[in-house]
Amino acid sequence: MHRPEAAPGPPAGATAQCKDSTYSFSQHRQGTCSGHGGVSRWL
Template identity: 70%
Template sequence: MHKPLLSLLAALAFALPAQAQYAPPAPKEAPVQRTHAEPNEQDLQQHGHYRNSKGDDVHSPAASKSGKVPDGASAQCRDGTYSFSRSRRGTCSHHGGVATWL
């Protein structure tokens, strides 16, 4: 090899950063467990439930007998019922859509 080429290769070898040592990935944090207040069934006119996309049992939209916002409600639908949905997607979809997010 030519002397200038060897000098260039040697210079590059020293200019490159040292190889990083392997570090195992940090452990994932446990998912946050959210607690959702359950509505008082005696204050609701409907009593159905459904299983959401995450597999959770959720109270179906229902009207309040007292006219007050039930515990655990996440939105009021346009037909006046209250939704207990745990995500925004599809909330009040069979009740005219969301009138107000709570």
């Protein structure tokens, strides 16, 4: 399981960009980007 990470662009396998500009690899929408301001956009 990946934790959200900062990157200049979407890393391979990322599923969402969080509001703090990190990318999430969550396979489920529930709880994605929790602690990172929520989801900015789904990829």
